[in-house]
């Protein structure tokens with residue numbers, strides 16, 4: 001034992017704990033991992049922005065968020081279909097980065113399934129006539145069109161790498177998990 005507050009954890013239980021936290025974050029609006037940063041390679045430069053974690057599927061290793069199909073991130077993902085999600089819990093001083101191939105779904109069975117469950121107030125967000133990022137006269141003068149469902153995108157990342165870092169008083173703990181064909185390979189890493 002290296003100190004009184006040390007509770008050595010196996011990599012296997014840590015891995016289970018990570019997916020439990022992700023699953024909680026997808027259903028708990030107040031969870032600090034509910035609004036991660038999603039980083040992508042844009043057409044010209046790397047970019048990062050906050051998104052809402054909508055769904056987590058441990059068996060498919062999938063992380064899901066919604067977006068407007070006309071956004072910069074979607075344009076970038078169509079060229080470079082990889083993303084890194086960065087989650088941070090400030091109270092527990094835990095950072096998790098999850099990387100993987102990221103597919104953009106538009107106007108298909110999957111998007112329709114999520115669209116049906118979206119409240120009308122959220123559907124409206126996808127109905128703007130100007131594209132996200134386009135210059136407008138003022139926020140209160142943005143016109144709305146009639147085909148929001150066609151502008152609704154579902155982004156699904158299939159995670160192949162998890163990088164966990166927890167800051168602690170006496171030492172920091174970092175662990176890496178890599179999907180290798182059909183199972184997770186895990187090791188501790190120097191922070």
Ligand SMILES: Cc1cc2nc3c(=O)[nH]c(=O)nc-3n(C[C@H](O)[C@H](O)[C@H](O)COP(=O)(O)O)c2cc1C
Pocket residue numbers: 035047048049050051052053065066067068071072073074132133
């Ligand atoms: C709390 C919060 C949650 C957000 N959730 C999403 C989201 O789930 N999907 C999304 O596309 N944009 C979301 N945004 C807006 C993005 O951060 C970003 O401004 C927008 O998607 C345009 O990004 P892009 O130009 O890099 O594509 C959110 C912003 C905030 C502040």
